[in-house]
Amino acid sequence: MDRRRFLATSTFAALGATTGLRFSPVMAQDGSPMGVAAARSFPIGGATVTALSDGFLPITPEALIGVTPEEFASLLEAAHLPGEAHPTGVNAYLVEAGGTRVLIDTGTGTAMGPGLGQLAANMAALGIDPASIETIVATHLHPDHVGGALTDAGNPFSKAGLKVHAADLDFWTGGEVRKQAPAEAQGFFDIAENAVAGFGERVETFEDGADLGHGMTAMHLPGHTVGHSGVMLESEGDALLIWGDIVHVPPVQFAMPEVTIGFDTDQPQAAATRAALLDQVATDGTRVAGMHIGFPGIGWVEKRSEGYGFTPAPFPYG
């Protein structure tokens, strides 16, 4: 038994001991305690959007700006979560439309720890060959969005083109910004540069409002990064806005949209973008999908007396 499985099994055993329950953890056929593939498909008009989980990342209040540890704990408690760290989901979305496959973000690959990096296995469980993806649209070039394009064997999306906002490509791979960046940020630039390099000549940039093909339009949502962008998918009168990183800790940032995260390149801009977009989608009823909303991360935003709430889309049985 490897160390990771041992730790997971020990945690289950400890939980059983403290609660008096006796049970065995559910295991997938490969022996992993994480269960079966986390992938779920939703029809959007004539297109199909499949939410793919890459796993999760615990986020503690220290990573956020504008919320006290007490407020963080009480918002998590109100969401029926333990208060120490929020298990933030990391999702990507496969869009199948017009006979092609477009993957919005790629998850982390091996870039970020053992709770993550499950996107490839979830795609494989669906029988989706990464070489069958025509286009990767990166909402931005952070490791949890493009890390999946980096493996020891090279870029698994061997035939795909990469589309990314021009400002993000320049910021992360242009070479100038990283010269001013602190040592601890250099790894972010390395991952962005290496992930982009894996696409060779097949890299295209876009601007706000660009037609990304197959009913998809780019929506520049700056702040989290300079070129951070969502993807609006429209098909046969139906629509879904895949909004990237508009929220990172949903129980906190829906209630308090002014709360930012240390990874934001421009925190005031990120907060302003979030406030404007939450107001817009709550007003016009646009269905949204979020890379860091709990899997599958698709649903609707509503105004509350203070801040906003999120109602998940009905689970697509069958």
Ligand SMILES: [Zn+2]
């Ligand atoms: Zn992210």
